[in-house]
Amino acid sequence: MDTDPHAAPEHAGGPVLPGTDAPLAPGELVLLLDRKGRRYLVELEPGAQWHSHGGLVEHDAIIGSSEGTAIRTSKAMEVLALRPTREDYVLKMRRGAQVVYAKDQAMIVALADVRPGATVIEAGAGSGALTLALLAAVGPTGRVVSFERREDHARIARRNVERFHGQLPDNWDLEVDDVVTGLAGRRAHRVVLDLLEPWSAVAAVTEVLPPGGIVCAYTPGVPQVMRLTDELWASGRFTEVRTSETLVRPWDVDGLAVRPAHRMVAHTAFLTTARRVPAREEGGPARRRRKADTGGTVDWAAGDRARDAAGAPPAGEAREGSRG
Numbered sequence: 551m552d553t554d555p556h557a558a559p560e561h562a563g564g565p566v567l568p569g570t571d572a573p574l575a576p577g578e579l580v581l582l583l584d585r586k587g588r589r590y591l592v593e594l595e596p597g598a599q600w601h602s603h604g605g606l607v608e609h610d611a612i613i614g615s616s617e618g619t620a621i622r623t624s625k626a627m628e629v630l631a632l633r634p635t636r637e638d639y640v641l642k643m644r645r646g647a648q649v650v651y652a653k654d655q656a657m658i659v660a661l662a663d664v665r666p667g668a669t670v671i672e673a674g675a676g677s678g679a680l681t682l683a684l685l686a687a688v689g690p691t692g693r694v695v696s697f698e699r700r701e702d703h704a705r706i707a708r709r710n711v712e713r714f715h716g717q718l719p720d721n722w723d724l725e726v727d728d729v730v731t732g733l734a735g736r737r738a739h740r741v742v743l744d745l746l747e748p749w750s751a752v753a754a755v756t757e758v759l760p761p762g763g764i765v766c767a768y769t770p771g772v773p774q775v776m777r778l779t780d781e782l783w784a785s786g787r788f789t790e791v792r793t794s795e796t797l798v799r800p801w802d803v804d805g806l807a808v809r810p811a812h813r814m815v816a817h818t819a820f821l822t823t824a825r826r827v828p829a830r831e832e833g834g835p836a837r838r839r840r841k842a843d844t845g846g847t848v849d850w851a852a853g854d855r856a857r858d859a860a861g862a863p864p865a866g867e868a869r870e871g872s873r874g
């Protein structure tokens with residue numbers, strides 16, 4: 551017999567998939583949208599109330615209804631209740647460190663070829679946004695191991711992942727440790743790095759990845775891309791070292807007024823990917839490039855010093871410490 555495509559899929563305690571016939575249930579997260587496009591993330595609790603300047607809504611009025619139901623507040627304002635997508639959730643969840651947004655999450659999953667069943671190591675976990683995308687991509691048969699050296703960031707990541715999934719996923723390990731030392735003895739199909747100094751992890755990543763494995767690093771600045779690329783080629787253990795950035799331009803579509811939106815998030819970061827190869831003496835390719843001969847003229851810390859002198863925090867630290 552055919553299965554009903556709109557029925558909630560069998561799941562082992564994960565979030566209910568948005569877009570099924572399952573009614574909204576107590577304990578679930580819902581996104582409330584008002585007419586002005588404001589969005590609120592609410593956890594449904596029997597007997598509780600949601601308050602806004604536009605009046606209050608009894609959670610009991612939402613529980614049991616289907617997604618997309620319009621609910622009237624005590625002041626007759628209409629709000630829509632929908633299950634949050636992962637993108638909605640990331641935009642509303644608590645942050646310790648700045649997060650990787652959907653455009654880069656999607657490209658990381660694509661460029662690092664993260665598939666169901668894969669084991670992925672990521673660092674640092676930060677707020678857990680990228681973790682959620684990696685968990686979705688590897689599926690229940692895969693595994694994600696996240697390293698985060700800051701206890702406070704790890705706590706936020708754990709809470710965010712647990713809240714989205716309704717429980718801590720069985721296939722996720724969060725290690726409060728420095729990835730550079732913590733990788734010893736690990737094996738993975740993919741390594742995804744979102745940290746200030748990804749080049750410091752290249753030697754450890756080499757041991758983690760089997761030949762053919764992929765490393766993908768998210769770095770905001772050009773000097774980081776240069777130094778990482780240099781380190782990857784110089785190791786003689788990586789090939790296909792490539793860098794790209796992704797721009798997504800939203801459009802306003804309203805009747806005949808159809809045009810690019812006035813604002814867009816332009817630069818977030820560069821993505822650098824590389825494939826692991828055996829060393830030359832183990833049958834791998836000849837080194838394509840030696841470490842760049844900069845003649846000592848490249849001062850990697852110059853940008854940071856200039857920022858310090860101007861009284862601003864280093865770019866990476868500002869990003870890691872900022873709160874949304």
Ligand SMILES: C[S@@+](CC[C@H](N)C(=O)[O-])C[C@H]1O[C@@H](n2cnc3c(N)ncnc32)[C@H](O)[C@@H]1O
Binds near residue numbers: 650675746
């Ligand atoms: C920008 S945040 C990562 C954000 C995360 N990708 C997300 O989407 O929420 C960078 C994190 O890397 C952590 N970090 C930096 N160097 C690290 C290292 N060597 N080992 C483990 N974590 C590190 C920082 O503490 C910070 O929380």
